Amino acid sequence: xxxxxxxxxxxxxxxxxxxxxxxxxxxxxxxxxxxxxxxxxxxxxxxxxxxxxxxxxxxxxxxxxxxxxxxxxxxxxxxxxxxxxxxxxxxxxxxxxxxxxxxxxxxxxxxxxxxxxxxxxxxxxxxxxxxxxxxxxxxxxxxxxxxxxxxxxxxxxxxxxxxxxxxxxxxxxxxxxxxxxxxxxxxxxxxxxxxxxxxxxxxxxxxxxxxxxxxxxxxxxxxxxxxxxxxxxxxxxxxxxxxxxxxxxxxxxxxxxxxxxxxxxxxxxxxxxxxxxxxxxxxxxxxxxxxxxxxxxx
Amino acid sequence: xxxxxxxxxxxxxxxxxxxxxxxxxxxxxxxxxxxxxxxxxxxxxxxxxxxxxxxxxxxxxxxxxxxxxxxxxxxxxxxxxxxxxxxxxxxxxxxxxxxxxxxxxxxxxxxxxxxxxxxxxxxxxxxxxxxxxxxxxxxxxxxxxxxxxxxxxxxxxxxxxxxxxxxxxxxxxxxxxxxxxxxxxxxxxxxxxxxxxxxxxxxxxxxxxxxxxxxxxxxxxxxxxxxxxxxxxxxxxxxxxxxxxxxxxxxxxxxxxxxxxxxxxxxxxxxxxxxxxxxxxxxxxxx
Numbered sequence: 140x141x142x143x144x145x146x147x148x149x150x151x152x153x154x155x156x157x158x159x160x161x162x163x164x165x166x167x168x169x170x171x172x173x174x175x176x177x178x179x180x181x182x183x184x185x186x187x188x189x190x191x192x193x194x195x196x197x198x199x200x201x202x203x204x205x206x207x208x209x210x211x212x213x214x215x216x217x218x219x220x221x222x223x224x225x226x227x228x229x230x231x232x233x234x235x236x237x238x239x240x241x242x243x244x245x246x247x248x249x250x251x252x253x254x255x256x257x258x259x260x261x262x263x264x265x266x267x268x269x270x271x272x273x274x275x276x277x278x279x280x281x282x283x284x285x286x287x288x289x290x291x292x293x294x295x296x297x298x299x300x301x302x303x304x305x306x307x308x309x310x311x312x313x314x315x316x317x318x319x320x321x322x323x324x325x326x327x328x329x330x331x332x333x334x335x336x337x338x339x340x341x342x343x344x345x346x347x348x349x350x351x352x353x354x355x356x357x358x359x360x361x362x363x364x365x366x367x368x369x370x371x372x373x374x375x376x377x378x379x380x381x382x383x384x385x386x387x388x389x390x391x392x393x394x395x396x397x398x399x400x401x402x403x404x405x406x407x408x409x410x411x412x413x414x415x416x417x418x419x420x421x422x423x424x425x426x427x428x429x430x431x432x433x434x435x436x437x
Numbered sequence: 438x439x440x441x442x443x444x445x446x447x448x449x450x451x452x453x454x455x456x457x458x459x460x461x462x463x464x465x466x467x468x469x470x471x472x473x474x475x476x477x478x479x480x481x482x483x484x485x486x487x488x489x490x491x492x493x494x495x496x497x498x499x500x501x502x503x504x505x506x507x508x509x510x511x512x513x514x515x516x517x518x519x520x521x522x523x524x525x526x527x528x529x530x531x532x533x534x535x536x537x538x539x540x541x542x543x544x545x546x547x548x549x550x551x552x553x554x555x556x557x558x559x560x561x562x563x564x565x566x567x568x569x570x571x572x573x574x575x576x577x578x579x580x581x582x583x584x585x586x587x588x589x590x591x592x593x594x595x596x597x598x599x600x601x602x603x604x605x606x607x608x609x610x611x612x613x614x615x616x617x618x619x620x621x622x623x624x625x626x627x628x629x630x631x632x633x634x635x636x637x638x639x640x641x642x643x644x645x646x647x648x649x650x651x652x653x654x655x656x657x658x659x660x661x662x663x664x665x666x667x668x669x670x671x672x673x674x675x676x677x678x679x680x681x682x683x684x685x686x687x688x689x690x691x692x693x694x695x696x697x698x699x700x701x702x703x704x705x706x707x708x709x710x711x712x713x714x715x716x717x718x719x720x721x722x723x724x
Contacts, residue, residue, distance in 0.1 A: 148627045149546035153554075156539035156598050159532070163569065163595020164561055170572035236463065242453045243460040251710075252464045255471065257717075258706045259699040260656030262674040266681070266695055267470045275486050276477060276688050278469060312467065324718060344452060373565045376658045380678045397567045398662070407571050414567040425563025429556050 174411035196388030233318025254316035265377035268309030299389035325359035482689035502693035517673035528593035540605035608642035645716035
């Protein structure tokens with residue numbers, strides 16, 4: 140190929156990084172997979188069966204025992220509910236904001252305000268969520284109190300029917316900065332003449348938004364959906380500080396169950412099983428990103 | 438003149454006025470939690486709980502919460518700042534240097550399995566931290582690295598490696614190659630070309646990656662929860678997370694601690710916004 144030599148240089152350049160990656164990421168990941176199958180020296184699916192069918196509130200993945208406060212869902216179901224609500228809200232809100240900010244005075248300030256949620260530690264985000272939904276100091280219960288909706292005028296994070304919803308709404312507040320930023324860049328790339336032409340033809344905002352903008356930013360939409368999915372699956376910090384999965388496991392998520400198995404129950408094999416399940420769920424979106432990255436990297 | 442006139446006409450259109458009201462309304466709603474947090478942090482909690490933080494008539498403003506949080510006997514923020522810096526600075530420098538080297542190889546050289554290795558790197562970016570901690574914890578415990586700063590720094594350095602390689606490779610791909618080619622003809626070694634020519638040209642990229650890595654490590658919580666168990670080693674995120682007591686929640690104290698915790702990443706963002714956003718977009722959109 141006209142190269143002067145097939146030298147050792149590339150190897151020397153990549154070796155330090157790969158030593159790190161092997162010892163900190165790849166090695167331990169494989170060990171976790173092994174631990175998840177290994178029970179007393181034998182390789183079995185026993186632990187998987189045990190973990191998936193577990194029903195105690197702090198550890199349940201699928202279902203809680205009968206008779207607990209509804210809804211009787213485990214952590215895995217909560218992650219799915221989270222995605223089902225969070226992804227559409229964040230996607231539409233981000234695109235809507237990116238569109239209207241084209242016509243807004245001081246749009247860069249609005250953008251910066253909404254992006255703050257992406258910059259702060261998620262632990263602070265979780266504390267603020269708890270704070271905003273607290274009936275003594277938070278705004279949300281007060282607003283519902285004024286509106287006369289007694290059932291929502293309480294500390295949301297203390298009630299099993301409301302705690303998960305409070306966290307999901309809080310995560311919309313934190314994560315909209317992400318979709319807004321991605322969509323703003325995508326909209327920026329659309330020639331203004333496209334939209335102007337439609338406007339001269341008499342098209343309204345609604346028509347322009349759905350018929351012109353939405354199809355043109357489809358690649359950005361896919362990125363927003365995939366990255367949000369990954370974020371929702373890995374969600375941990377805000378749940379840990381705002382509710383610790385409670386009350387009664389009503390806002391538990393996979394990453395937190397993994398932590399509780401590891402740090403509270405000291406059951407490393409069960410923790411490994413949850414970690415593997417969580418990882419399996421992140422692989423389809425991760426693989427999609429990876430293949431796309433390799434394609435564009437050439 | 439004509440441009441300014443048409444711009445003014447645009448902002449007077451009824452639909453555009455409505456859009457401005459909606460956009461700024463949303464911005465205000467988004468800002469409200471931060472305003473609330475800030476108000477609670479600068480007022481005595483007794484007053485806030487009785488009258489509400491939004492009620493500012495006759496409010497007392499005080500730095501007491503900040504003073505209390507900074508020198509708190511069990512969760513000292515001052516010590517948290519110190520520990521977070523001790524962890525975050527090396528956890529930025531080490532992977533940036535190592536990953537830049539590897540990224541340069543991915544960008545410029547051809548070697549066996551290159552595309553498979555790069556695919557692996559991107560795939561690693563999607564992994565959850567939960568997949569590594571159990572064996573890492575056991576291994577580090579037997580090596581005496583649990584509850585030590587070198588231990589957590591190694592973990593962060595290894596974990597940050599994949600995305601920084603990915604980011605820096607994309608950055609190097611966009612650099613012009615003529616100077617490197619010329620230096621190569623003159624007989625300069627690959628390593629010399631890298632640190633004499635490529636690195637100085639790459640400072641914007643390196644700064645972008647550093648800004649993001651630093652704020653992420655500063656904000657990190659899960660790894661610390663696992664690897665820094667001893668309260669004297671706790672970083673700032675662990676301290677503010679523990680400030681909420683079992684029964685009595687002193688929001689004044691938590692709010693002040695939270696302001697301290699987010700001040701550093703916010704400052705980095707405000708001062709280096711260009712680099713922050715560039716790094717952020719490189720992490721996602723360039724994908």
